[in-house]
Amino acid sequence: MNSCSERCQLAPADPSPRWPAMPRAHPLALACLLVLAPNLRADRVVTEDGRVLEVLKAREKDGGYLFEFEHGTIFLPTKAGVKAVEVEGDMSDYVPENDDERKKLEQGYVRYRGKWISKVGYLNKKRKEHERSKAQADEMAVYSRWLYRLKTETKHFFIETNTSPELLEYYAELFEAYYKLMDKRVGIKPTPTMRRTKMTVNIYKNRPEFTKMTRKSPGVAGFFHPGEQTLNFFHDYVDPTTSDWVALHECTHLLTYLIDQQFRPQIWINEAVADYFGSATIERDRRGKLVITPGKLQIDRVLTVQQALQKGEAVRLGDLFELERRKFHSFEYAHAWSFVYFLNNYKDGKYAKGFAKFFRDLYTTAKGVPYETIPSYGLSGVGKVVKPEDIKALLLKRIGERDVQKLERQWHDFIAEIPVDAPEARLKRGLRAVAQWKFGAALPDLEAAIEGGVEDARAYWARARAITFKGHIVHFDEDGEELPDETPETEGGKELSSEERQEQALADIRRAIELDPLNARYRRDLSFYLVADPDLAKSFIENETTKESIEHGEAKEQAGLAMELDPKIASYRTWYESFK
Structure with missing residues (x-):
């Protein structure tokens, strides 16, 4: 065996890798790179909820972090909510952790994505990032207009959206997974004609656009239109779980329509089933596929029924079967959902199989x-309606229970025994009401949650909205009749003047920002409350201002920070550009 020659002998192991000295870059080359890569963000912040924020500088300070943005600074008193901070580019005040890093700094290297590279290499990478970002922004500027929206076709749906390619892909996967789940649960067997028909799903990029284009009231978050065979909703970037719930809720209506296009269900069973199946846990399995588990407990609805039971005002089972659409509001909604939840969960599913058959x-x-036939929408012009007494008889037969009063006692007792954290439940109920723009109904719950010790930024953010817009939003039913304000008479609280509402809203939104400093929506709202007439809710709803140009230093700063914290939301940039 030949021995190694002297020149191929192994050198002693060096604990630190050797870094070549950084080549000298021509000053003109560096200047060109700086011009080609404008507004370089030096550092990156990775939050625990998965967001990646690009900031001018991120440094530790007083046990927390100080983040410098183009439009201002944000101080986090603790490190909670921040997963990692990556210092990049500007190493002027970077403290090396060891001799190896000290050597790299002396040689002129900088950090980038966790690695040390030359300054020229760093500028080149940032230039390319800027070019990609600009290309993406240019592309987004096109497809964010509904006329040029993104489209895809799946096995059962046409999906259209002006949000993003990633969300288009996500919702396409979500709807197909839900179709498969519901087909397995209840059996979706459309007629030959409908089997060849794919429903269209329209997903708008924000609520104002959705409200404007669908001409729905501001409180509507989504709907299925059987006449047009379309499912419509908007994506909530700040709280995407709400969008998931709306999507699955309305998709339940779509799928039941596919079962029989002529069937016209009673309001209580139609909404209760949609809410039961739509309230789902959405996860990915080990293979990365979406797994949807319906029937999630809704503590806010449980609380509503429990409070009604305590006051002796709970909906009776016999009355539930007879409920008419025009009398079906949030209170009745909670009872209907709770009854379906009971039927699927009582005594380890005693009634579950019978309910599925029903x-x-x-x-x-x-x-x-x-059933009876009635004049109705659709190509046939005919609808099929099952009378309430026949629905009741069918349910009792399928679950094997003859005694309505006994079933009612079981239902009420089952719901009454569910353990509920009252302040948290009132927060959730208040947040749901705000999402539906029912500000009068939301306010007592939000105040009770805060007084009950809930220190959740959402509580203060939502109360600021409820205080500001209570009484400004009018809701209408399907016949165009104005719906009543659902504010509980015993919890209405005192009426505030416009100035008092604005003062309280500002205090609440500032508290929300203290609790969640990196929330873009909160800073956008603060900007609005600082300059907007509290009596003009319309400008907020439509992301417009009542003046051509606004001059307000703090409001502009907060608008700029909101834009930087969530650059995907075009309305934040539009709002910022309304300032001088």
């Missing part, structure tokens, strides 16, 4: 289920 038989008007 549901299939009802929505397919199976043999033996009596």
